[in-house]
Amino acid sequence: MTQRPPARIAVLLAGVAALLLAGCSASSQHVTTLEFWTVGPEGEAFAQLLPEFEQANPDIDVRVQRIPLTAAHEKLLTAYAGDSLPDVVQIGNTWIAEFAALHALVPLQPRVAPSKVIHADDYFASAWATNVIDGTLYGIPWYIDTRLLFYRADLLRDAGFDTPPRNRAEWRAQMDAIRATSHGTRWGALLPTNEYDQLLALALQQHVPLLRDGDRYGNFGSAAFKRTLAFYADLFKRGDLPDWTNVQVGNPWQAFGRGEFVFYLSGPWNIGEFRKRLPASQQGEWSTAQLPGPNGPGDSVAYGSSLVILRHSKHQDAAWTLIEYLSRPDVQVRFYELLGDLPARRSAWESPALKGDPKLRAFRAQLEHMRPAPQVPEWEQIVNMMQQVAARAVAGELTVDEAAAQMDTQADAILAKRRWVLARQHAAIP
Amino acid sequence: MNRGTAAWLFLAPALLVLGVFFLLPVFAGLGLSLTDYDLYALADFHNLRFVGLANYWDLLHRPLFWAALGHTLYFVIVGVPLSMLCSLGTALLLNASAARFKPFFRTALFAPVVTTVVAVAVIWRYLFNTQFGVVNFVLTHLGISPIDWLGDPHWAMPMIILFAVWKNFGYNMIILLAGLQAIPADLYEAACIDGASAWQQFRQITLPALTPILLMVGILTVSGYFQLFAEPYVITEGGPLQSTVSVLYLMYDQGFKWWNMGTASAVAFLLFLVMFVATALMWRFGEGRESVA
Amino acid sequence: MKPRVHAWLVNGALASCTALVLFPLFWMLSVSFMQPGEANNLPPPMLPLHPTLANYRELFAHAGMGRYFANSLVISTSITLLSLACNTLAGYAFAKLHFAGRERMFGVLIGALVIPAQVAMLPLFLLLKYAGLINSYWAVILPAMASVFGIFLVRQYARGIPGELLEAARVDGAGELRIFIQVVLPLLKPILVTLAVFTFLVAWNDFMWPLIALTGQQHYTLPVGLASLSREHVQDSGLMMAGAVVTVVPVLALFLALQRYYLRGLLLGSVKG
Numbered sequence: 001m002t003q004r005p006p007a008r009i010a011v012l013l014a015g016v017a018a019l020l021l022a023g024c025s026a027s028s029q030h031v032t033t034l035e036f037w038t039v040g041p042e043g044e045a046f047a048q049l050l051p052e053f054e055q056a057n058p059d060i061d062v063r064v065q066r067i068p069l070t071a072a073h074e075k076l077l078t079a080y081a082g083d084s085l086p087d088v089v090q091i092g093n094t095w096i097a098e099f100a101a102l103h104a105l106v107p108l109q110p111r112v113a114p115s116k117v118i119h120a121d122d123y124f125a126s127a128w129a130t131n132v133i134d135g136t137l138y139g140i141p142w143y144i145d146t147r148l149l150f151y152r153a154d155l156l157r158d159a160g161f162d163t164p165p166r167n168r169a170e171w172r173a174q175m176d177a178i179r180a181t182s183h184g185t186r187w188g189a190l191l192p193t194n195e196y197d198q199l200l201a202l203a204l205q206q207h208v209p210l211l212r213d214g215d216r217y218g219n220f221g222s223a224a225f226k227r228t229l230a231f232y233a234d235l236f237k238r239g240d241l242p243d244w245t246n247v248q249v250g251n252p253w254q255a256f257g258r259g260e261f262v263f264y265l266s267g268p269w270n271i272g273e274f275r276k277r278l279p280a281s282q283q284g285e286w287s288t289a290q291l292p293g294p295n296g297p298g299d300s301v302a303y304g305s306s307l308v309i310l311r312h313s314k315h316q317d318a319a320w321t322l323i324e325y326l327s328r329p330d331v332q333v334r335f336y337e338l339l340g341d342l343p344a345r346r347s348a349w350e351s352p353a354l355k356g357d358p359k360l361r362a363f364r365a366q367l368e369h370m371r372p373a374p375q376v377p378e379w380e381q382i383v384n385m386m387q388q389v390a391a392r393a394v395a396g397e398l399t400v401d402e403a404a405a406q407m408d409t410q411a412d413a414i415l416a417k418r419r420w421v422l423a424r425q426h427a428a429i430p
Numbered sequence: 431m432n433r434g435t436a437a438w439l440f441l442a443p444a445l446l447v448l449g450v451f452f453l454l455p456v457f458a459g460l461g462l463s464l465t466d467y468d469l470y471a472l473a474d475f476h477n478l479r480f481v482g483l484a485n486y487w488d489l490l491h492r493p494l495f496w497a498a499l500g501h502t503l504y505f506v507i508v509g510v511p512l513s514m515l516c517s518l519g520t521a522l523l524l525n526a527s528a529a530r531f532k533p534f535f536r537t538a539l540f541a542p543v544v545t546t547v548v549a550v551a552v553i554w555r556y557l558f559n560t561q562f563g564v565v566n567f568v569l570t571h572l573g574i575s576p577i578d579w580l581g582d583p584h585w586a587m588p589m590i591i592l593f594a595v596w597k598n599f600g601y602n603m604i605i606l607l608a609g610l611q612a613i614p615a616d617l618y619e620a621a622c623i624d625g626a627s628a629w630q631q632f633r634q635i636t637l638p639a640l641t642p643i644l645l646m647v648g649i650l651t652v653s654g655y656f657q658l659f660a661e662p663y664v665i666t667e668g669g670p671l672q673s674t675v676s677v678l679y680l681m682y683d684q685g686f687k688w689w690n691m692g693t694a695s696a697v698a699f700l701l702f703l704v705m706f707v708a709t710a711l712m713w714r715f716g717e718g719r720e721s722v723a
Numbered sequence: 724m725k726p727r728v729h730a731w732l733v734n735g736a737l738a739s740c741t742a743l744v745l746f747p748l749f750w751m752l753s754v755s756f757m758q759p760g761e762a763n764n765l766p767p768p769m770l771p772l773h774p775t776l777a778n779y780r781e782l783f784a785h786a787g788m789g790r791y792f793a794n795s796l797v798i799s800t801s802i803t804l805l806s807l808a809c810n811t812l813a814g815y816a817f818a819k820l821h822f823a824g825r826e827r828m829f830g831v832l833i834g835a836l837v838i839p840a841q842v843a844m845l846p847l848f849l850l851l852k853y854a855g856l857i858n859s860y861w862a863v864i865l866p867a868m869a870s871v872f873g874i875f876l877v878r879q880y881a882r883g884i885p886g887e888l889l890e891a892a893r894v895d896g897a898g899e900l901r902i903f904i905q906v907v908l909p910l911l912k913p914i915l916v917t918l919a920v921f922t923f924l925v926a927w928n929d930f931m932w933p934l935i936a937l938t939g940q941q942h943y944t945l946p947v948g949l950a951s952l953s954r955e956h957v958q959d960s961g962l963m964m965a966g967a968v969v970t971v972v973p974v975l976a977l978f979l980a981l982q983r984y985y986l987r988g989l990l991l992g993s994v995k996g
Contacts, residue, residue: 083855437816447869
């Protein structure tokens, strides 16, 4: 009994060691393995196109990893800190400034110039501009994204309106009517209180920047922003909007289908989701409309995803091949058909699938009225803070003025390091 | 080899691991908390600045830190006594001579302790769902209006407290049960002959005998409860309205979500300070009581 | 109070407590076999109408649970074996080998128990990052290879080994290592099993550090993978419950099989000393 255990343990340790080694090492043969991270449903859609890509490029093997949107920013930063970033990432354009500041991205202009597939002037100007930081191009826009109104046309008619609202006052009036005619059983709209997109889209309509002084200080104390914040908080107070987070909603598509609310301020991926999740009988009942602004149809936020190559990638040529493939107009149209993703290229919009789709008309109009969020590395932190303070204003803990003041105080604190870094750079330039 | 050298060789692996992967980082953490290490520093080391006690100063002036401390103290002050009550209660039940199927009950009541926090936290998130959760369903049937557990800032922390009590009470139950079983039966017999009621027996015999164990278990539980993290992370993500942000959640948020590692390190050390003071106070209080008893 | 009424009250209380305590676990199991979306209804269903394995299939086919399970298994087993070796050696040394400063050093180690592990996490992350070990199994295994609690447990138990046995072996001319392997280890077998069960359970259930140190999905352990899934699939209760079952059942089974050792270790570590 005393002689056996060491031998058994040795075998067990050897087995574990083998498993450990297998888990750690990557397979390296003549095929280049490309790590591609996607955020949200694009990964699934890409998996359907993958066989076609790999047939055309037999020496590239693409490994796709899907990250949920709620965890994407965290995961990307963690991977950066842990030196485990992939080769290509589908990254939100509001984060490009951040990763460029971290020196994590490869400048792409040298590759775009000789490219036969990617031509800068075929892209929507606002989309292309969000990828240029301090004059250097860091990403290729993949699809564009914005926020506008999805709505139940049938329920809106029941409340007495044939057309969607054109300005904020009309929107508010329509939602009041919906509450009244449904005797409080139906909400006007769903704007989850823990999502910042909706308030951000409304705030960008005012044409007053959210950060001032070279993006070094918060500008939430401006009269324009306070007007928007007051409009937003007021909607909750009047009972047009439920004070819910997206956790409490549970399944928003089911809720939309059941008519729990009429308007849903969301993005283009929900075209695909509503087509998939709502029954065929209901497909004629929902539609899209441009975001109502203060005095008429308003701007929305210029979101989008770009494809970037990470600086530490050892397969940058293969990465570029993948990016070129995904930037082909016909492939962009396929993504639209699969998911509802809006192509970033004008030529893709000429295809019949997009030209003829009635649900896309509002998006096409909105695309001409988009404004980007401030392009500072700290933006994600600032906009999250903005929503947390706004949620407290919605809950009645803060007045609009107090909330705006707090947002400015906290934004200034978040930007403190940026001011120091900029001052240092400025001093370094003779 | 002589015994002295042998001893050091035997100790070496463990001491090396503990030294390199625990003690060294603790001291480094102290140093880190005196800098403003953040994303810029992660990108380029030259962006690192030594800031002295500025992180601590900023934290002590930040409302969210005090809120987090408050939430954590709320969790400890309500959760620990509740948990100990449940542990003591179930231990007394299991120790009763009238109890049947003791091994089964003991195992069943202990089971939540060995489950993975993340897994059961997910279960509880569904059980307490405002619309479809079983808990609200039962409440409505009892005539109580449904509570918005996940959405109401006043109810989210109580839900987490209930969860923590459910998950951990079994651990202390086992220890207290062993303590109860160690009390000699003839003490109770003598008291019974003297005509003492069950409550008097509990107060005069059980409690004094259990006091040292209760104190030790209390200190361990307090120290564990201060480290509240997994539950807010999985169930509420710090919400609603940041009402379930604990000190460790703040540390994780600052350190590993936004990479303000200097600030996060300062949070960790402040927590350590609070825990140290709290457990030292409890220890002193316990010593005082024991010397009186 | 009549003895019979008393007995009914006591057992009734125990039974209701048990029912309350076990209900979430029962519900987890039940929902994992329900059709997708079935649980999101009123009144909340207790049992699946048409039990299905669809959630489990989805879990392993698309959510990558198999990979997470394997990771958890490899990491927990490695930690158990390696830490058993380190802790046993050190615990025995503290118990039975005399050297200068033994009690003081042990006191320092116990004192270190006061420091919460999270204080070390940030610098530890940076340390492992600069060593290139982040996002590998080693990032989780290395820091767990020794623990003060484990050393304490072994020391408590090893103190009970009669010194005469060791002296007799030394007189026979055996070296310290031989004595350890041939004389001490067999005597420590019960505590080794206890420590192994303890360590495996703690390693399997560990959440915060693997969450931080394992940055790539291919290395996620079950708790981290489950938390990540819960962010993405918050509406798929069936899928999430299936994931919870896969995470909880192994350790529950291990505990049920070896609860004698586990409970003994719990008591040994807390009551004595």
